[in-house]
Structure formats: structure tokens, C-alpha cells
Amino acid sequence: MNVHVLPMSVFLFPTGGIQSRTRLIYVQEDSPTSITCRSIGSFPATELSFQLESGNGLGERILPNISSERSILDDALFDTEGTVTLHLNIVHHGQYIKCFTSLEESVVELVYAKVIVYGPPGGIKMTFLGDLYDEIEINISCKAVNGYPAPHIHWYIGSRNLTEDSFLNISENKAGRYDAESTLTLMPTRFDNGKQLLCRALQPTTLKASSVNQSLVLNVTYAPDVSIAVRRRTSSKASGTTELVLICKADAKPLVTTFVWLCNETVVSKDTNNYRFIETISENATLTSSVLGIQNPLSQYHSVYKCTAVSEYGSGSAVLNSLYLYLIPNAPSGFIIQQNQTRSSSLFVAWKQEFIIGK
Known part of the structure; x- marks a missing residue:
């Protein structure tokens, strides 16, 4: 059988x-x-x-x-x-x-x-409505779809982790996999302009961790941030006349279009013998400077110089009080060197003539 x-x-x-x-x-x-x-x-x-x-x-x-x-x-x-x-x-x-x-x-x-x-999500997309402005909050969303298990979404600007400022929503789709959408509340500053915002969807599994990323370069609009730097020049002529040079630097996006100089609340005119204007200089994508030469600096008088920079988005100003000009150091002189060594040596002396006055 x-x-x-x-x-x-x-x-x-x-x-x-x-x-x-x-x-x-x-x-x-x-x-x-x-x-x-x-x-x-x-x-x-x-x-x-x-x-x-x-x-x-x-x-x-x-x-x-x-x-x-x-x-x-x-x-x-x-x-x-x-x-x-x-x-x-x-x-x-x-x-x-x-x-x-x-x-x-x-x-x-x-x-x-x-x-x-x-497996990681099949796609990731970052979106936001409106433009980015200095110190104005905006919501940016990042959605990762079709991952398993539910992905975690992290936010970074450079090495700075912004994830705590976000909210994550997870849903299951018809395929039995997960879609995750994170909304980041961001308050950009002018210092973030040009930096990279990264959205990373991390797939946390016990078998193998993997991730997908999307990033964008932050294009932040901000009003001019202005400072005044001072230099003192001595004429090469026998008279040794001293000229003060005021440099107004403005960091702004969009770029500054107009500079206005005031001395004791009076507009500095290009037609006077006391001042020499040097053409406005664009140094990079956001930095512009205006240079004012004071031909006959009256250090014995108390004067207040103000530089106002104007862009399409706004304006900013910086003020210089002439009392500070006395703080500008003269070139060092009268060195006394004591040579106690048997071999030759060199002495290097450096000094800085410039200082900066902020807003």
C-alpha cells in the first residue's frame, strides 16, 4: 500500500x-x-x-x-x-x-x-509661501511620502538644528506606507542670507538607517545695517596736511542705492572745499560703501557726522562723534632697542589706525 x-x-x-x-x-x-x-x-x-x-x-x-x-x-x-x-x-x-x-x-x-x-520615502518636497524678510516669521513645509516606517524629519541651517521649531504630522496612505509633513516656523535674520536650509527625512529602522534630503539657499531681504570706519591720511607734501577719511559701509539686500552724509544735521554738499567724495563702491552682493574725505578736519570743533543708507526695502544710519577722532593713534616712533644677544634679530611693529563706529 x-x-x-x-x-x-x-x-x-x-x-x-x-x-x-x-x-x-x-x-x-x-x-x-x-x-x-x-x-x-x-x-x-x-x-x-x-x-x-x-x-x-x-x-x-x-x-x-x-x-x-x-x-x-x-x-x-x-x-x-x-x-x-x-x-x-x-x-x-x-x-x-x-x-x-x-x-x-x-x-x-x-x-x-x-x-x-x-525603505526611505519615495520623494521629498520643500515649499513655502511668500518671501523671506529679516526677523519676520514664515512657515516652511517639507513633505516626505511613501516611507516605511514613518520617517522623522529634521531641519538644519548649516550645523544649527532647528527641528524643535517644527511640527510633524504623519498619515498612512492607501499603500499601507507613511507620509510625513513637517512645518518649520522660521524667523530668518540677515546673517542667514545665502546659507542653506536643509530638510532631512530620516528612516529609522533596526535594519538600516537611510535618509533623503532637500535644501534651498535662503534669500533674505533686510534693511541696511550701517557702520562708519575712520582713517587718517597725511599728505605727501611738505606741509604734511592731515585728511580724515570716513567710510560708510552698508550691508543690505537689496543693495543700497543712495547714501546721504550729514554734518551737525546739515547735508554735506559736494560743492564745498572741505569735503571730497569718492564714488560709491559695491564690494559684493550685499555690501556697499561710500567714502567721504574731510580736507580740513577741524579737530578742535565738536562735529557729529551721520551716514544714512537707503535701499528699496528700507534705510539705516550710523553716527560718528568727532570727539572720538582724538582716539585715533599716531604712528609709533622713538623705539629704543636693547641688543643683548650675540646673534642678529629683527623687530616687527604693527599698529592699526582704523576704528569703527556702529549705529
Whole structure:
């Protein structure tokens, strides 16, 4: 008599994992995944085949590598093991891997598990409405879609972490994966102009951490920030006449279009003999300067110089009180050097003639 003994148990599990009849198999996207189906105690040895199918039941049979040996429970029976190696990605998330157990081409048992694919979001997008202005709050959103598990979103300007200033909303989509949207409340300053704002969606898994990023360069509009620097020049003529040079520097975006100089609240005219204007200079994308030469500095008088810089966005000013001019150091002189060494040596002396008056 040819008596068939049906398998006592059939297990489906990740290769190398715990032998069990699991209903979920977790895999890492685009990484080779080995899955094992094991039949315990049958006669004759069972035949095993796999099928990866979606919810509509479509799929193709996959033939595994099969091995059989006498059962540890009864040496008259057989234990059979089949293993397949699959390369799964995001499109396989939620599909079912099935193991068919057959005796002489008749299916006697079916076990299956749902495939859960770990992987980073399929896309990320950063958006905001309106322009960026100095010290004016704006909300910037960053959305990462179709990740598993739910991604964490972090914000950075350079090495500065801004994540605490954001709010994260997570939702599950129809594919059983997660969309995450973070809203950052940002108050940019002029010092942030030209820096990179980075949105990073981090995929926290026990298998492998990965992330996707998007960034933008901050284009911050700000009113002129103005300062006045002072230099003293001595004429090369025998008279040794001294000229004071006032340099008004304005950092602004957009660039400063107009400079106005005042002395004791009176507009400095280019037509006077006491002043010499040097053409306004654009030093870089945001920095502009205006230079005023005072031909006959009257240090014995108390004068207040004011420079106002005007741009399309606003204006800013800086003030210089002539009392500070007495603080400008003269060139050092009258050195006394005591040479106590037997070898030659050199002495270098540096001095700085310039100082800056802020707002």
C-alpha cells in the first residue's frame, strides 16, 4: 500500500530567523532577502513552491532550492526545506509570499505571510509661501511620502538644528506606507542670507538607517545695517596736511542705492572745499560703501557726522562723534632697542589706525 502522510506542520519565516508560522515578513528595500518554507513529518517528502502575489491574486510560481532529510520526530517520515532569495522593493510592499506544500502534485497545505518593505520615502518636497524678510516669521513645509516606517524629519541651517521649531504630522496612505509633513516656523535674520536650509527625512529602522534630503539657499531681504570706519591720511607734501577719511559701509539686500552724509544735521554738499567724495563702491552682493574725505578736519570743533543708507526695502544710519577722532593713534616712533644677544634679530611693529563706529 502507498500511504501518504500529510505534514504535521508547515512554517514560513525569514531564513536564519525563528521557525514559526509568521504572518508578516519584514525586508529591507533593494536588499537580497532569503525566505524559508519548512515542512515537518510527511511521507513521501513534500514538494515546495513559492508565489509572490498582490491582493488581486496574480503572481508566478517560484521554485526554491529544496533539501529533504529523515524527520527528527520519526525517521520513517521526511522533513523538507525550501529556500528562495528575492530582491524586493517598494512595489512589493503589502504583497503576499505564499508557500505551497504538495504531495504528488496535489497541494495539501498553504501558508503565507505579508511582505513589509522597510525603505526611505519615495520623494521629498520643500515649499513655502511668500518671501523671506529679516526677523519676520514664515512657515516652511517639507513633505516626505511613501516611507516605511514613518520617517522623522529634521531641519538644519548649516550645523544649527532647528527641528524643535517644527511640527510633524504623519498619515498612512492607501499603500499601507507613511507620509510625513513637517512645518518649520522660521524667523530668518540677515546673517542667514545665502546659507542653506536643509530638510532631512530620516528612516529609522533596526535594519538600516537611510535618509533623503532637500535644501534651498535662503534669500533674505533686510534693511541696511550701517557702520562708519575712520582713517587718517597725511599728505605727501611738505606741509604734511592731515585728511580724515570716513567710510560708510552698508550691508543690505537689496543693495543700497543712495547714501546721504550729514554734518551737525546739515547735508554735506559736494560743492564745498572741505569735503571730497569718492564714488560709491559695491564690494559684493550685499555690501556697499561710500567714502567721504574731510580736507580740513577741524579737530578742535565738536562735529557729529551721520551716514544714512537707503535701499528699496528700507534705510539705516550710523553716527560718528568727532570727539572720538582724538582716539585715533599716531604712528609709533622713538623705539629704543636693547641688543643683548650675540646673534642678529629683527623687530616687527604693527599698529592699526582704523576704528569703527556702529549705529
